[in-house]
Amino acid sequence: MRIFLSIEQQASGIPDAVSKLRFLRATAERRQRRVRALSRAIRIVGVACVLVLGQPVTRGKSQAPLTRSVTVPAAVTSTVTTVWLVEDSGPNRVYSNGLQVRTGYTAQSTPRRYRTFSHATLQASPVASAPSGIVFHTTESLIVPLEQGLNRALKRTREDVLEHVRRDRLYNFVVDRFGQVYGVVPEDQCAFHAGHSVWADRERVYVDLNESFIGVSFEAQTDSVFAPSSAQLHAGRLLTEMLRSRYGIAEANCITHAQVSVNPENMRLGYHTDWASNFPFRELGLTSGYSAPVPAVQVFGFAYDDHFLAAIGGRPWDGLTAAEEHLVRDAGGHGMTAEQYRRHLQQKYKELRRHQVERAG
Numbered sequence: 001m002r003i004f005l006s007i008e009q010q011a012s013g014i015p016d017a018v019s020k021l022r023f024l025r026a027t028a029e030r031r032q033r034r035v036r037a038l039s040r041a042i043r044i045v046g047v048a049c050v051l052v053l054g055q056p057v058t059r060g061k062s063q064a065p066l067t068r069s070v071t072v073p074a075a076v077t078s079t080v081t082t083v084w085l086v087e088d089s090g091p092n093r094v095y096s097n098g099l100q101v102r103t104g105y106t107a108q109s110t111p112r113r114y115r116t117f118s119h120a121t122l123q124a125s126p127v128a129s130a131p132s133g134i135v136f137h138t139t140e141s142l143i144v145p146l147e148q149g150l151n152r153a154l155k156r157t158r159e160d161v162l163e164h165v166r167r168d169r170l171y172n173f174v175v176d177r178f179g180q181v182y183g184v185v186p187e188d189q190c191a192f193h194a195g196h197s198v199w200a201d202r203e204r205v206y207v208d209l210n211e212s213f214i215g216v217s218f219e220a221q222t223d224s225v226f227a228p229s230s231a232q233l234h235a236g237r238l239l240t241e242m243l244r245s246r247y248g249i250a251e252a253n254c255i256t257h258a259q260v261s262v263n264p265e266n267m268r269l270g271y272h273t274d275w276a277s278n279f280p281f282r283e284l285g286l287t288s289g290y291s292a293p294v295p296a297v298q299v300f301g302f303a304y305d306d307h308f309l310a311a312i313g314g315r316p317w318d319g320l321t322a323a324e325e326h327l328v329r330d331a332g333g334h335g336m337t338a339e340q341y342r343r344h345l346q347q348k349y350k351e352l353r354r355h356q357v358e359r360a361g
Contacts, residue, residue: 080241080244080245080248081097081241081245082096082245083095083096083097083099083241083242083245083246084096084245091103091104093183095238095242097238097241097242098238099181099235099238099239099241099242100180100181101173101181101182101183101239102180102181102182102183103182103183104182105162105163105165105166105174105182105183105184106166106183106184106185106186107165107166107167107169107184107185108185108186108189109169109185109186109189109190109191109192110189110190111129111188111189111190112128112129112130112131112188112189112190112211112212113127113128113129113211114127114128114129114206114211114212115127115128116128116132116203116204116205116206116212117204117205117206117207117352118203118204118205119200119203119204119205119299122205122348122352124355125204128212129188130247131187131212131213131214131243131247131249132201132204132206132212132213132247132249132253133199133201133206133209133212133213133214133249133250133253133254133255134213134214134215134216134240134243134244134249134253134254134255135193135194135197135209135213135214135215135216135255135256135257135260136216136217136218136254136255136256136257136275136279137171137193137215137216137217137218137256137257137274137275138217138218138219138220138221138222138274138275139161139165139174139217139218139219139220139221140220140221140222140274141157141160141161141164141219141221142157142160143157143177143219143220143221143224143226144157144177145226146177146226146229154177154178157219158176158177158178158219161174161176161219162174162176162182162184165184165217166184168192169184169185169191169192170184170185170191170192170193170215170217171184171185171191171193171215171216171217172184172185172186172187172189172191172193172214172215172216173214173215173216173217173239174216174217174218174219175216175217175218175219175232175235175236175239176219176232177219177229177231177232178229178231179229179230179231179232179234179235180235181235181238181239185215187214187243187246187247190210190211191210191214191215192210193210193215193217193257194208194209194210194213194215194257194260194261195208195210195261195271195272196208196261196262196263196264196271197209197257197260197261197262198260198262198295198296198299198300198302198349199213199253199255199259199260199295199296200295200298200299201250201252201253202252205295205299207349207352207353207356208356209260213253214243216236216239216240216243218232218236219232220232222273222274222275222276222277227278228280233280233283233284236280236283236284237283237284237285240254240284240285240286241285251286251287251288252288252292254281254284254286254288255292256274256275256276256279257272257273257274257275258270258272258273258274258275258276258277258311258312259275259290259292259294259317259319260296261273262296262302264349264350264353267301267302267303267346267349268302268303268304268305268308269294269296269297269302269303269304269308270304270307270308270311270312273308273311273312276308276311276312276313277290277311277312277313290317290318290319290320291317291318291319291322292319293319293322293323293326294317294319294320294323295323297320297323297324297327298323298326298327299345300345300346300348300349301327301341301342301343301344301345301346301349302346302349303342304320327341327342327345
């Protein structure tokens, strides 16, 4: 999710001349790195977004129904700490692991109500209301250097972000530069954070995750030279522990926006690319990271382009490569080329989305 400000507007919020110069220099260097990364990506030979067409198998044999072999991480691969609510009074909620959630920016939304889909048949499940996962975001807002003399600018930018998030009900939680956690949209209500998106675990496929996943955003920029602060990482870990404990959320369902965001218009990954790389999975007590196979590719045949490859660092995630390899194997198993099978999966996605729109109408 992006909150757009020009470079001049961002720099005007930094009163100290030295810090302003440092910010402008860092911004220029960041843009140069992005240009170099994109140039390298374009020169990559055999980029994975263009699959080598597989050879059809012999047509003399009977053809099996079109099913997918799904490989996803184990349901829970890290220990879930038991966390409970200790106090809920005044402006803060306090939890047993030390997490404190500030509630001064709360905004009401709509209750969670969503259906999931089976892997084999894409049949819809009964309506569910408890969140099944967490999508991590960056606010993409102005990032002021975390320095003692810039408290006023740091607090002003934080307040601007929270007002924007509350007005548009963008996230359930925001973690600011000082490691303070703000609850915005209540956990039992949907925030408008994920847009067109796809994910899957061992049992279910999730499409459009606003209602099925909790949105947690760090006050940060994906391409910023200013990494998340140690206070943000500590608070993020406590918040993740609490949510996983409270809702039984599997580690495999704790992912970044870049891993789930899709564009139905061109059937490509990466409509949003926040946390496309360098997300601190381990610091938050998570281990699967970018190695998790990407369900949008494996289940629905989404592709990707050089711009997405540049955004994720110039080479595919391990999970992206694994998903492409599964797609090729499944295609061969059904006597189809990879491109034929990809089109078949994409059509399944379009049919499912059409049915969702019809039900909503």
